[in-house]
Amino acid sequence: MITLYTISTLSLIVVDNINMLVKNIFKLKNLRFLALVFLSACIENAPLDSLSPEGPYARSIDELFWLTFWIAVVIFLIVQGALLLSVFVFKEKPDSPEPKQIHGNTKLEILWTVIPVIILAVIAVPTVRTIFDLANEPKDALKIEVIGHQWWFEYKYPDYDITTANVLVIPADRPVRLEMWSNDVLHNYWVPKLNGKRYLVPGQTTYLNLHADSPDEFWAQCGEYCGLSHSKMRGRVLSLSENDFEAWVKNQQQNANKLEGNSLAAEGQQVYLNAGCTQCHVIDGVWDVQGDRIAPNLTHFANRNVFAGAALYNNRENLSKWLANPAEIKPGTFMPNLELTEAEINALIAYLGTLK
């Protein structure tokens, strides 16, 4: 036990030094060029970039990745260097003598068995430590339930009695504990800038922590192949300042108002109530679905900047495309083509716009 402790402490020291070393290498001007070449391949402004962490969890993963990456680069250079060197030096020339028939070298072979073992041991210690750090439930975390559906994510806030979809709203600079399961097939929840992935499994609960440094918007994407529209199972995570978050919660707890009169929006409410939408979609205060709630809750639809599994931005053009034939946009979707007329679609869009 003591030896194990010593080894792990030593490894940690080594790891910290390597980290320092790597950071110093980056600072050296003449090597900056090398780093630039590497990074020039990288894409600017990729919203799903796992290499630009914006929270402590993602950052601890990122550090671990770069540590391994630089070690791998060194090994890569050694091996490819040795390979190319051998090819250039020992390439057959007219006057090359017959080579010495060497069958092996025990010392060398032991050396190149032991060195990788040591390198891996060095990587293993922070790896195991981070595995457990990431799995721990953080103190005073906000609990949110994430339910996977083909092909959208549903979010429930048991503390606040809120149900929403597609956009996960979290407080900034406070850890969030996601309790996740799936309603149908396997899904995989991924907000690359905040943490790694975790599966959503039917019949089991899995957990994932998120923590955003500051108020911002992040992209989410389902990682696990989950059928026809897997690629369109996306999401947004919105981290809000404390005040904004409280305001958001208050607003979400309000029911929608039943519209009266002859406005276009009120017509749209009639379409919602009569065309078949009420089979699946809840609007609190207007209609409650009997049986399985297999579609997003629309009570605060206009409050979300994306819809249809975050595959579309919430605007007029997209809504009319979607309502005309949902399967055109998300193949396999459970939302039928209700054969709505253009007038009905316009009315519905007007109504949905009131659901703030």
Next chain:
Amino acid sequence: MTKIIEPSKQSSIFRRPSSETGIWSWITTVDHKRIGIMYGYAAFFFLLIGGLEALILRIQLSQPDNNFLTAAEYNAMFTMHGTTMIFLAIMPISAAFFNYLLPLQIGARDVAFPRLNALSFWIFIFGGAFLYSTFIFGTAGAPEGGYLAEEVGWLGSAPNGGWFGYQPNAGMKYSPGTAMDYWAIGLQILGIASLISAFNFITTIINMRTEGMRFMRMPVFTWMTFAVSFLLAFSLPIIAIALFYVTFDRKFGTTFFLTEGGGDPILWQHLFWLFGHPEVYILILPAFGIVSEVLPTFSRKPLFGYAAIVFAGFGIAFIGFGVWAHHMFASAISPVAQAGFGLSTMVIAVPTGVKIFNWLGTIWGGKLKLNTPMLFSLGFIGMFVIGGLSGVTHSIVPADTQQTDTYYVVAHFHYVLFGGALFGIFSGLYYWFPKVWGKMYNESLGKIHFWLMMIGFNLTFGPMHWLGLQGQVRRTWVYAEETNLQFWNIIVTVGAFIIALSIIVFMINWIFSKRNGEKAPFDPWDARTLEWAIPSPTPVWNFSTAPIVKSLDDFWHTKYSEDEEGRAVRREEADQILLELEEDGLNPSEHIALPNPSYFPIVLASGLPFLGYAVIYKSIPLALIGTVLLLIGGFGWGTEPLEEEIHIDSDE
């Protein structure tokens, strides 16, 4: 020399096949060399189909929000690309090498069970045809209750649940129709083929080695065949069981993997990867073997650390059974399991590193002849190292939770299975080309092939590393324009077409050289192993007299001794020995009995697809046809002696 082949009259209840040439001679052959060649061509055919599927995928992905394919078609294409490349291309092309070379390398006339060998090949052919018949007969559609804007079409009516078939998505409720049944039963049939050949090769290696061919004198390629056969024998039963569960879930309403009936979808992942990870080594170890033959030959040095390479191969094979859950780091497994499997995955890097360093030790200080097989083997080392290193980054569990299910993983395993396995295979195809056809391939075309493939390969799979890390998720039919992934996706697609071009160059070289290539000299590479101690193309009887082996690389030592410095010195009598070997090899002095051709392997194999269709369509008549074919095949086989009448005599 004359060959006398007497067709027997009525050996069993049926007549013996008697054709020596033409299509029937190939259909009824039990000759390991012919079976190897057929395996090779069939696997290459499927490699082309799998490649075509890859190109279709790449066209779709060259633009964001592209609509070249529908979602259903895209999903069918990536499922079939993976399934084809693994089960119908790389595995059988390795089987082609095993079949052709294994008996030659251990000094045997054939494998232990020649007819089982033929059976294995025909089951593979029928299994592949069965799987691909899904494009004609299969059906697929939206999950129960879901809607599609357009018909699925024939291209989308193939299996669409991924080559890994994760449950419950690949179950009946979410993948209705018959396409996934074709997948499950197709793999089941293909598994039988692999199991049969695995036991055949194990028996052959244990029992058929020529005098003096001790285990530690076997060529490394034979060792790797041995390791792969054990991997197959232990891993295929697992997937067989799992596939039965799936078929039962889909066809007969059981709930092994369905939560609503108390089943567990994660169980499928465990079973699948408990097979699936050893499968990775099934795909790569043959290439390790090939490279371990090519490097010493063209470096004119013995393999550095022969024993270490052999044991590292078995070490990899053994540890390969203890790392499966690293495919599931983001799945529902505990941190303790994550840590355990992360560490075991790191451990497997050690024997792999040993191999790489020993290969470098082999070429270091050699006299390297940089011809096409050597270039592919050197390319193999370079590319495999990249795949190996990205593999280590997967063992860093937290990092893997970012990488898994992204193109980073796609990049990783293509560096291992394309840059590794396929580069090794091409190296072997060029290396043994003179052995199989007795002619030389065109060196210039070979080099053009290598460089085109090297460039195309790196353009295709290199950018996938950062595409994945920057958010491109696997198995996605479209990606949003705002993800800013477009630029590198175009590069990747261009790279894929360069690979296709290189394959065309390879095919031209193959066809042209096979017809008009220069006649290969005896022992064209100044090689080290037994298969080069016989004439090319290999005579039907392989060895006219069973060779006696006195050391590792025995053939080399008959040609070379060492001076005081340890440098190789060609023996004076070497040329004479080679002349005699060629003369003897062509004119056997003794009576050689060879196994007779037989109709029954193909008859027996032809029953299996009928049984497959019978399960899919729950049809008793089809089941009866299948059973009758199995019975006829089995009965005829059982009542037919292995060898008789056909023999090859020296001058009468």
